[in-house]
Amino acid sequence: xxxxxxxxxxxxxLMGGNPQLVVDADLREMAxxxxxxxxSCKPGNGVSSLRDDNYETYWQSDGAQPHLVNIQFxxxxxxxxxxxxxxxxxxxxxxxxxxxxRAGDGFHNLKEIKTVELVKPTGWVYISLSGNDPRETxxxxxxxxxxxxxxxxxxxDTHVRQIKIYGPRPxxxxxxxxxxxxxxxxxxxxxx
Amino acid sequence: MDLLKEAETALCPSNExxxxxxxxxxxxxxxxxxxxxxxxxxxxxxxxxxQRSTVKxxxxxxxxxxxxxxxxxxxxxxxxxxxxxxxxxxxAGEGVSTANINGITVAGxxxxxxxxxxxxxKLGSAAFRSVTVRKGQSLSTETxxxxxxxxxxxxxxxxxxxxxxxxxxxxTRSCEHDSSVSRASMSVSKxxxxxxxxxxxxxxxxxxxxxxxxxxxxxxxxxxxxLPHKHYNTGWVLSQVGKAHFELVDYLEAERAFNNARLASPxxxxxxxxxxxxxxxxxxxMKLSYLAQELISTDRLAPxxxxxxxxxxxxxxxxxxxxxxxxRAVQLNSRFVYAHxxxxxxxxxxxxxxxxxxxxxxxxxxxxxxxxxxxxxxxxYLHQEKYEFSKHHFQRALYINxxxxxxxxxxxxxxxxxxxxxxxxxxxxxxxIADKKNPLPMYQxxxxxxxxxxxxxxxxxxxxxxxYAPHESSVYALMGKIYKRRDMYDMAMLHFGLxxxxxxxxxxxxxxxADIEKLHMPDELED
Numbered sequence: 090x091x092x093x094x095x096x097x098x099x100x101x102x103l104m105g106g107n108p109q110l111v112v113d114a115d116l117r118e119m120a121x122x123x124x125x126x127x128x129s130c131k132p133g134n135g136v137s138s139l140r141d142d143n144y145e146t147y148w149q150s151d152g153a154q155p156h157l158v159n160i161q162f163x164x165x166x167x168x169x170x171x172x173x174x175x176x177x178x179x180x181x182x183x184x185x186x187x188x189x190x191r192a193g194d195g196f197h198n199l200k201e202i203k204t205v206e207l208v209k210p211t212g213w214v215y216i217s218l219s220g221n222d223p224r225e226t227x228x229x230x231x232x233x234x235x236x237x238x239x240x241x242x243x244x245x246d247t248h249v250r251q252i253k254i255y256g257p258r259p260x261x262x263x264x265x266x267x268x269x270x271x272x273x274x275x276x277x278x279x280x281x
Numbered sequence: 282m283d284l285l286k287e288a289e290t291a292l293c294p295s296n297e298x299x300x301x302x303x304x305x306x307x308x309x310x311x312x313x314x315x316x317x318x319x320x321x322x323x324x325x326x327x328x329x330x331x332q333r334s335t336v337k338x339x340x341x342x343x344x345x346x347x348x349x350x351x352x353x354x355x356x357x358x359x360x361x362x363x364x365x366x367x368x369x370x371x372x373a374g375e376g377v378s379t380a381n382i383n384g385i386t387v388a389g390x391x392x393x394x395x396x397x398x399x400x401x402x403k404l405g406s407a408a409f410r411s412v413t414v415r416k417g418q419s420l421s422t423e424t425x426x427x428x429x430x431x432x433x434x435x436x437x438x439x440x441x442x443x444x445x446x447x448x449x450x451x452x453t454r455s456c457e458h459d460s461s462v463s464r465a466s467m468s469v470s471k472x473x474x475x476x477x478x479x480x481x482x483x484x485x486x487x488x489x490x491x492x493x494x495x496x497x498x499x500x501x502x503x504x505x506x507x508l509p510h511k512h513y514n515t516g517w518v519l520s521q522v523g524k525a526h527f528e529l530v531d532y533l534e535a536e537r538a539f540n541n542a543r544l545a546s547p548x549x550x551x552x553x554x555x556x557x558x559x560x561x562x563x564x565x566x567m568k569l570s571y572l573a574q575e576l577i578s579t580d581r582l583a584p585x586x587x588x589x590x591x592x593x594x595x596x597x598x599x600x601x602x603x604x605x606x607x608x609r610a611v612q613l614n615s616r617f618v619y620a621h622x623x624x625x626x627x628x629x630x631x632x633x634x635x636x637x638x639x640x641x642x643x644x645x646x647x648x649x650x651x652x653x654x655x656x657x658x659x660x661x662y663l664h665q666e667k668y669e670f671s672k673h674h675f676q677r678a679l680y681i682n683x684x685x686x687x688x689x690x691x692x693x694x695x696x697x698x699x700x701x702x703x704x705x706x707x708x709x710x711x712x713x714i715a716d717k718k719n720p721l722p723m724y725q726x727x728x729x730x731x732x733x734x735x736x737x738x739x740x741x742x743x744x745x746x747x748x749y750a751p752h753e754s755s756v757y758a759l760m761g762k763i764y765k766r767r768d769m770y771d772m773a774m775l776h777f778g779l780x781x782x783x784x785x786x787x788x789x790x791x792x793x794x795a796d797i798e799k800l801h802m803p804d805e806l807e808d
Binding site: 113114115116117167169223224226227257258259260261263264265266267268269270271272273274276277278279280281 | 530532558561562563564598622623626630632653656660663664685686687688694697698718719720721724728749750752753754755758759762780783784785786787788789790791792794795798
């Protein structure tokens with residue numbers, strides 16, 4: 090679609106960052122059961138540091154740019170938001186500045202869906218995967234790749250401290266066209 | 282059936298030490314008294330004690346509430362296993378609760394309890410027995426502090442003669458010999474009216490409990506209302522009332538009853554798992570976490586406490602932690618049905634249907650009549666689009682709890698999925714009548730009518746529903762869809778707009794916006 094390609098060109102700049110992770114209540118973390126891999130890493134700063142819920146540890150790449158994080162899901166999932174924890178104050182030239190997000194069925198047909206530029210971020214930065222068209226609110230994909238294209242101050246290797254990936258919560262009640270919003274309906278729709 | 286089992290398990294410590302008397306269980310009390318290993322001494326102890334206890338038990342009542350039930354069970358279990366017949370003469374008639382209270386009080390309570398059991402045997406109802414057994418821990422002192430105790434001996438001797446021919450249930454044996462001891466001390470005959478009074482109280486309580494086990498909750502509530510004010514406002518009765526309201530999906534009333542139950546007996550755990558679910562449904566996160574904290578500090582080894590904590594986490598959508606808490610509850614007492622079901626709910630929330638099914642099945646293995654687990658299974662099958670299975674399981678759930686409008690609604694949904702629309706509508710109509718406050722069946726009816734192409738009647742239903750739940754986005758969204766199908770674009774736009782204003786979930790926002798964009802496009806061009 091035409092809108093999709095124009096979306097890829099457009100570059101958003103993200104400043105600052107949030108010390109606390111704040112996400113809408115109707116989103117949930119999706120990548121718990123996904124397979125995570127990275128293009129390269131320094132021993133001791135591997136892929137597990139990305140998911141340990143610890144801001145002190147970080148993943149450090151050890152190779153040529155672009156540095157890649159691959160997230161492969163067990164089934165096709167709907168994704169809406171990527172949240173990264175980076176810290177310019179601590180990492181300086183290791184802090185990523187240009188990030189590209191790609192999606193696809195596997196390594197063979199990844200397609201860029203979003204590029205963002207981070208400006209001296211400290212804390213959580215949120216990258217929405219939604220397009221402008223309401224039908225493109227979610228990315229329906231088997232695999233997501235987060236590429237660090239360049240760093241601040243022309244740094245070579247990169248540090249990322251946490252990555253979270255969010256998708257919509259499925260409707261708890263099967264066979265409903267819409268989710269219920271009022272308390273009356275929700276109370277009566279579940280039996281515990 | 283399961284009630285009997287429950288009663289037996291509750292009574293098993295009292296059975297064990299008295300087993301040596303089993304041979305003479307049918308003989309008159311006088312012989313039994315002679316056969317006691319240290320008969321004269323213990324009976325004299327009991328004699329003093331039971332007279333004193335009339336005064337004492339009143340003072341003692343609040344203290345007994347403080348006794349921590351879960352730990353007690355463990356302690357008393359140990360005591361009974363190694364203590365000989367000497368102890369049994371005094372404690373045999375006793376339940377588990379008072380085992381560690383000092384000798385005199387134990388004897389006092391012993392007579393107190395023992396006078397209760399024969400009266401049960403007279404009624405001969407299994408359900409009844411289990412009520413009093415469970416209740417024994419919290420309620421007995423309140424019920425029997427009236428000085429009725431001495432009169433009871435008379436009624437007991439009557440029952441002993443009437444039932445001596447027939448075989449007595451195992452639990453009455455020990456009681457009988459115990460009360461014979463107390464009879465020795467009080468051979469005064471008193472009017473039987475006091476005993477009858479107690480019996481009538483127990484009859485009401487038992488009938489209420491029976492009805493609530495049959496899930497005839499409104500009837501149960503009416504029966505409990507017959508209790509005198511004083512007895513109605515006790516922890517056990519109020520928590521039963523709360524449970525009944527809970528089954529009727531009247532969570533506000535349930536919350537009030539449970540709240541009063543906690544005021545009446547703050548350390549009782551009975552029904553607190555249900556209370557936490559009520560608070561969960563009401564989204565009272567503060568009260569729920571407070572309750573969970575209190576229960577944990579009351580008894581960290583009780584499954585109810587961990588169920589409450591789990592519900593707390595589940596409400597915050599932290600399903601992993603909630604699951605851990607419920608698993609802890611299962612670990613503490615693997616016979617605690619509700620913990621299994623709650624585990625199942627959490628697995629479903631985590632999309633792990635396989636383990637969910639397993640948890641529900643575990644629950645059903647313990648108690649086939651636990652309809653929540655049937656419902657949970659049916660929901661999983663509905664998720665998995667196994668509609669035939671789903672329908673069957675909803676029917677099983679409905680067979681147990683025939684008055685639940687929620688189950689009826691879902692049965693309608695699964696029938697609709699099986700394309701049996703006529704039956705579905707019939708069930709839904711029944712659901713609408715069963716609970717007028719439940720808006721869900723109306724909404725489902727509209728859904729079914731839309732799929733049958735009866736837009737006008739669907740719109741009528743939705744218009745009515747709109748009056749009832751003006752803040753429900755999905756009602757407006759569905760109306761918008763209908764107007765769109767009928768090519769009434771202005772109305773469709775209006776209703777889609779209203780639906781969006783009510784902040785539906787992101788998925789629905791996307792769907793509705795997509796619908797709006799396609800509004801002016803003929804249906805054939807849609808993808």
